[in-house]
Amino acid sequence: MKVAVFSTKRYDRISLSEANAAGMHTLEFFEPSLGERTAALAADYPVVCPFVNDRLTPEVLEILSGGGTRLLALRSAGFNHVDLPTAERLGLTVLRVPAYSPHAVAEHTLALMLTLNRKVHRAYNRVREQNFSLDGLMGFDLHGKTAGLIGTGKIGAIVARILLGFGCRVLACDPSPDEDCLRRGVEFTDLPGVLSGSDIISLHCPLTPATRHLIDERSLGLTRPGVMLVNTSRGGVVDTQAVIGALKAGRLGSLAIDVYEEEADLFFRDLSDQVITDDVFARLLTFPNVLITAHQAFFTTEAVGAIARTTIGNITDFQAGRVRAENLVTCAMIKG
């Protein structure tokens, strides 16, 4: 099938071309992200392959559908960037990669926690400048602390196992508690229970209408003073303004994020010679106790290869008139 790949980076070109080595499909790589101004590029492509910050708004979906697109083959697990009711109305099939390497994201979550706690990023810079002072680098033992997980799906369950290995007590909330987590001693409670009982809170739920701004001023008011918040799920789960307020008030002890509400205009590109016009993000960058990575939690050799293989498999399945139920994205998944 003819596939229009948007937001293409060098690694997408390599991994998708490798996965398509048999030449089953004709891949056209577009570097621009998908939006109203670029959607026309996909005219006559029955398959569009977007990434996480491509905007599949009702307007964009109308243009794609009008141009003959029938399948959206997402190269991601998250699907919050697709207006699903419109996709359904237009008869567009939406397939995703529900699991490529939950380990990649879980391990990055731990990298953020450890780096932020032990200030490895600051120590690295100091030592390179021959500043061997330890002032300001004090962290805390992870052992014996209580970590709270919001969401114990594929990623959250692995984070739970790793944290148990560190000797943490692990609290969690999830409408469908993970059986393996329960067996291993994770204590399931409700959201207020996780917020009020944890020294570290880590987010692993999807972004849906129900989870948008789950972490807001109200929920931050329930947390322990000095709590560490880690977000590798989706930026919109956190109200960034509320988090900045909590950081300024000292209630939030530290913050690590791999995702940001307005990341679409920032992440996945080199803006080092430009002025950042997003004042909220610019404020976040000024805090010594905030650590930011630019949506790289998924970025391992294993995960990128698996994303490409599943994406090409999804397109091949669709061409053959079958889809894997677990890869299908439907409106029912955003209800509740």
Ligand code: NAI
């Ligand atoms: P999953 O679907 O396996 O698990 C999500 C879990 O969240 C489910 O168990 C669900 O019941 C739970 N959940 C839903 N609403 C909830 C709520 N209100 N409170 C608590 N739990 C709730 O998804 P997976 O693979 O674990 O991924 C989680 C999220 O991580 C994805 O939705 C995606 O947004 C994000 N992600 C981020 C990546 C990155 O590079 N930073 C890469 C891959 C995923």
